[in-house]
Amino acid sequence: MPVFCRLYPSHGRDFPKNTKTEDSSHSWQFGVCCRTLHTGADRPEPSLAAAPDRLPFSRITQEDLAFFRKIVPGRAITDPDLLESSNVDWLKSVRGSSEVLLRPQTAEEVSQILKYCNSRNLAVTPQGGNTGLVGGSVPVYDEVILSTALMTNILTFDSISGILTCQAGCVLENLSLYLEERDYIMPLDLGAKGSCHIGGNVATNAGGLRLLRYGSLHGTVLGLEVVLADGKVLDCLATLRKDNTGYDLKQLFIGSEGTLGVITAVSVLCPRKPKSVNVVFLGCETFEHLLKTFQLCRGMLGEILSAYEFLDSECMQLLNMHLKLPNPISDCPFYVVIETSGSDPTHDGEKLHNFLEEAMTSSLVTDGTVATEDSKIKALWSMRERITEALTHDGFNYKYDISLPVERIYQLVTDMREHLGGRAKRVVGYGHVGDGNLHLNITSPAKDPALLAAIEPFIYEWTASCQGSISAEHGLGLKKRNYIYYSKPSQAVALMGNIKAMLDPKGILNPYKTLPDNLK
Amino acid sequence: MPVFCRLYPSHGRDFPKNTKTEDSSHSWQFGVCCRTLHTGADRPEPSLAAAPDRLPFSRITQEDLAFFRKIVPGRAITDPDLLESSNVDWLKSVRGSSEVLLRPQTAEEVSQILKYCNSRNLAVTPQGGNTGLVGGSVPVYDEVILSTALMTNILTFDSISGILTCQAGCVLENLSLYLEERDYIMPLDLGAKGSCHIGGNVATNAGGLRLLRYGSLHGTVLGLEVVLADGKVLDCLATLRKDNTGYDLKQLFIGSEGTLGVITAVSVLCPRKPKSVNVVFLGCETFEHLLKTFQLCRGMLGEILSAYEFLDSECMQLLNMHLKLPNPISDCPFYVVIETSGSDPTHDGEKLHNFLEEAMTSSLVTDGTVATEDSKIKALWSMRERITEALTHDGFNYKYDISLPVERIYQLVTDMREHLGGRAKRVVGYGHVGDGNLHLNITSPAKDPALLAAIEPFIYEWTASCQGSISAEHGLGLKKRNYIYYSKPSQAVALMGNIKAMLDPKGILNPYKTLPDNLK
Structure with missing residues (x-):
């Protein structure tokens, strides 16, 4: 995120x-x-x-x-x-x-x-x-x-199907506000929502906070209008949930980072606005307990689970130290932010209560607090959302966005700590457990080429050895383009090159x- | 479906x-x-x-x-x-x-x-x-x-993330049984599940009964192994929810009907098995009421809604006449099958009760019956699922699978009836309202070229005039390949040709x- x-x-x-x-x-x-x-x-x-x-x-x-x-x-x-x-x-x-x-x-x-x-x-x-x-x-x-900054028109919205079409330059937050007035929400939410454009979200296949619940843009984007390199306008701006007439061309442009065409309009399937939102902040003794808690809440919260995020105790120290954010619960090695969203506040509350009772009774969770009102929800979310801000106060940051099989995600943090020993100031892990997405950050008093050399390619090799992705949601852009082979076989990269050459x-x-x- | x-x-x-x-x-x-x-x-x-x-x-x-x-x-x-x-x-x-x-x-x-x-x-x-x-x-x-009939190995299943990988020839029903033992389900379900292969499902981008809830295969398929025409094996068999390293090549093969490569293995994200399933069969006086009921139930059933299917009174007559299936409620112009699936039987029952009370009070629905036990659930589903069987007893069938903006789907049936007048024996409509997918069938005592000429291209032109799709979920295959231009611009078809030529x-x-x- x-x-x-x-x-x-x-x-x-x-x-x-x-x-x-x-x-x-x-x-x-x-x-x-x-x-x-x-x-x-x-x-x-x-x-x-x-x-x-x-x-x-x-x-x-x-x-x-x-x-x-x-x-x-x-x-x-x-x-x-x-x-x-x-x-x-x-x-x-x-x-x-x-x-x-x-x-x-x-x-x-x-x-x-x-x-x-x-x-x-x-x-x-x-x-x-x-x-x-x-x-x-x-x-x-x-x-x-x-x-795309001036391409900000909302073109259509179908209040029966929840399908929105708009130009690519619409700011995500503006779309969210437009939809919320109509009892719908966007299927994605990002920290950058106040600035990012929906066209850019699609071009980079943005992930974010709602992916666990509503899936990726490959599923929720129904249509695209794309201008190709030679100026031809490719009209795939369908507003249909189902269309099996030939190859699904729009998929090519989702996540292609503007290298295959310029997205000028988007149609997207929007979920109904939830009537009830709860946030829980929990502490776990081990990462294994945190994963077991994830399993338990997938079963007990079921269809209302909308986020399962984690941070480690190093993150908590940064929040305390640099942002003066107090720990809302007692000190633990690991913390979890769980969000539920549903259509019935009573039912959601009951499900959450039952889950928490089970999690505490079975000792998977050692402490916790629940928020149902907006200000406390925001306060609990800030423990997760402001980690990056806290990191910027800790020195020079080496930032990684890694996708791994969910049971491996914290092992990388532990191994990196051991591997770097005293060379790093701090090695911290947080991210989207529900999506198997780790944000690993390493801080140092100043830029440190020797430290970087110790981190890379170690981190990429480690990730590749678990069949992980060296860029879960940030894309490759300029910075990571040459690391692609750690996550994709040369056969696949060659085919990407052919597609680029064709378009x-x-x-x-x-x-x-x-x-x-x-x-x- | x-x-x-x-x-x-x-x-x-x-x-x-x-x-x-x-x-x-x-x-x-x-x-x-x-x-x-x-x-x-x-x-x-x-x-x-x-x-x-x-x-x-x-x-x-x-x-x-x-x-x-x-x-x-x-x-x-x-x-x-x-x-x-x-x-x-x-x-x-x-x-x-x-x-x-x-x-x-x-x-x-x-x-x-x-x-x-x-x-x-x-x-x-x-x-x-x-x-x-x-x-x-x-x-x-x-x-x-x-x-792919002998490629039936299940390769891995991660019980934390719910990600399954298997060879392409696994029969869908076998995968469902395997998963249900592990408290998961496949994200798709089809009438053909006893015979169809997961590789074929992916190659044809199969839709089916669970699409309303879990979305299309473009969102739930996480990885593919594909053998290209020249024998190269393209390994995109990732088991990650997020991976933004380059173009998402696997998407090209989803729905390409075996024309771009042979899918040999699949990885797919599987939802948890619901603990509670309910089915309701309702009657509506008008299609407008049926759509308003859809809106109401999306709001009130929210996250537990898993199917919203419809049939018209002509379908009911066929079921009565040819299969001796009695109408479970009083006669109505339109019928709806609604399925809920959730994690808490009490909560699901309450939501359903509240929705039904509101639907009946507001006169959107004139009659209805609810099933919670398996045998009655199956009986109610058969009113929807056995329509095609009933149709085969009614004479020669002209079958269409059309995707339209949801508010237009029954207008096509009405217009077709008027257009054909006495030339058709029967014009019937049923399908997935929730997905905007109409199955329109026209029966005739025998094959009738004049009738076919009256149906086509009328139906395709009508669909194109609403920016619909002439094949919502069945694909184009041999039979519909030349109708592609009704749903895709020539620019897009030309690009499909370039992709075919490249691969x-x-x-x-x-x-x-x-x-x-x-x-x-």
């Missing part, structure tokens, strides 16, 4: 210009309109994650700008101050040097832009809310930035992202 | 040899090893659905058979009696003339077979339980039949299926 995005002001307009902070694990500074990389002193050691050389795309000319100004009048931004926040990711870890930001309002405008860029061999970086964590939504060099033969769409360098 | 498949004995071994029955809407008879079609008197008029000429694939030689016997010793079937049931679909509406049926046990064997067939330019028809309804799983000419350049996999003829 990218809860840290909550810290990020909308569109990041207040980022310091041309500076970088120390709280990023991998930072690059690329020159403006030059052929080679700037290699500032703070650039990390060359590694698999380093950016490749600029590919031979054309460079923006005055004629290009004139064309863009004709297509999107008043919405072709070249003012460096205005461009600044689109050139840098919200972690301030990746910075490009684009000279033009285009803000189309329609798929037709996107189509004209891409057709032109494809013919001119101009590279393009699609950008939604720019809340990604792997450098996928900002230019690496001077790519044209194509923003974007010139490679203009979001270059240097998702696919590894050696495919180029 | 292909409930009619329940009528079909496992593997259809008792089909009469070389005969065709009259209960199929489109029938073809193709010659054995000849270059031109047999044009028997009962072959329908040439139409979009008719089979194309045989493509220039190689013909099986003795050397080929010798090779196959080496690869799958004792499992390369050439006895015409044994081949018979694999050459014909269960509706007995499409018959091929393959001379060899291969029954591999491993992905490696499938790989060797496909590598060989690709090099020899031999066409291959993958076949699971052969329960499809659109002629997708049988050869059209002399294609090699590649059956299967010689077109050996399940030729004449899914994609329209004019792409070849």
